Amino acid sequence: MKTVTNVFDLRSTLGAWREKGQRIAFVPTMGALHAGHLALVDHARKSAGKVVVSIFVNPTQFGPGEDFERYPRDLEADAEKLRDAGVDLLFAPPVDVIYPPGFATTVHVAGVSEGMEGARRPGHFDGVATVVARLLCLVLPDVAVFGQKDAQQCAVVMRLVADLGLPVEVRVAPTVREADGLALSSRNAYLTAAERTAAPALFRALLVAQLVHELGEKKPEKVLKAFRLALETEPLISLDSADLVDAATMRPVEKIDRSVLLAAAVKLGRTRLIDNVVFGG
Numbered sequence: 001m002k003t004v005t006n007v008f009d010l011r012s013t014l015g016a017w018r019e020k021g022q023r024i025a026f027v028p029t030m031g032a033l034h035a036g037h038l039a040l041v042d043h044a045r046k047s048a049g050k051v052v053v054s055i056f057v058n059p060t061q062f063g064p065g066e067d068f069e070r071y072p073r074d075l076e077a078d079a080e081k082l083r084d085a086g087v088d089l090l091f092a093p094p095v096d097v098i099y100p101p102g103f104a105t106t107v108h109v110a111g112v113s114e115g116m117e118g119a120r121r122p123g124h125f126d127g128v129a130t131v132v133a134r135l136l137c138l139v140l141p142d143v144a145v146f147g148q149k150d151a152q153q154c155a156v157v158m159r160l161v162a163d164l165g166l167p168v169e170v171r172v173a174p175t176v177r178e179a180d181g182l183a184l185s186s187r188n189a190y191l192t193a194a195e196r197t198a199a200p201a202l203f204r205a206l207l208v209a210q211l212v213h214e215l216g217e218k219k220p221e222k223v224l225k226a227f228r229l230a231l232e233t234e235p236l237i238s239l240d241s242a243d244l245v246d247a248a249t250m251r252p253v254e255k256i257d258r259s260v261l262l263a264a265a266v267k268l269g270r271t272r273l274i275d276n277v278v279f280g281g
C-alpha cells in the first residue's frame, strides 16, 4: 500500500492506474478505523481493481464544543489495518491540502441536510458535503462507498452527487454490529465499561419500534413512543433525538406507508452515539 499526503502524488498514482484502464473505488474516512470501515473497504475491493481510502479528520463538520480535538487519531495503526485489508492507496492529507489558503467554497445541500442531525448540529452537513465534494473531485473514483449507520449523510451525498452530476456511483454498505447489536463506531472507544454494557439498548429499542410497526402500527408517534419506552429501560442512556422520516427524502411522515428511517441519537455520559433502522414500504 502506498501512502500519499499531497494532491500531486495522489493524481500521479491515480493517473497511472487510469491509463491502464483500472476502475477505482474510494472509501472516505476520518480514521480510528474499526471493522465497520473495513467492511466498506471490502465492499470497495469487490467493486473495483484499485481501492483508495482517505483519512482526514475534517474540522468543518465539527461544531463548537464537539469532539474535534479529542477525536481518536492513530495514523500508523490505521495504515496497518488498511494494508492488511489490501488497500492500494491511502490518502492522508493535512488540513491545508484539503482547505488551501484562500479556500472559500461551502457546499450546502438543501432539503435532506436541513432536518434531523442537520437541525441539531448546524453546519455539520455543510462541512460533510464540502469535504466529500472536494475529496470526490480529487480522487474522481468510479465508486464511492459510505456506511448506512450515517443514513442522513448517505442521503446528503447521494443528492450532492446527483445535483452536481459527479460521475461516481455511490454505494451504501450495511451497518456492522458487535455480537450484542451495538453499531461499530469510532466513538465507542470513549465508552466506560458500564456504558459499553448499556450501549446495545439503543439498537434493541430500535428493533422494538420496528416490531411494533410490523405488528400493524402505522402511526409514527406510536412507533416512536414504543422506541422511547424501550430505551428508558436502560438508565445509563439518555435520549438525545429520535426521528421517523421518509427513507429517501428525510422528511417526516404522517403515516408509515412507505420505506421509513427511524434514526436516533443517545448520550452515554459524554459520548453521543447514533444508530438507525429502515422498515416499512
Ligand code: PAF
Residues within 6 Å of the ligand: 028, 029, 030, 056, 058, 061, 128, 131, 132, 150, 153
Ligand atoms: O463518515 C465519515 O467518516 C465522514 O463524515 C466523512 C464521510 C469521511 C467526511 O468527513
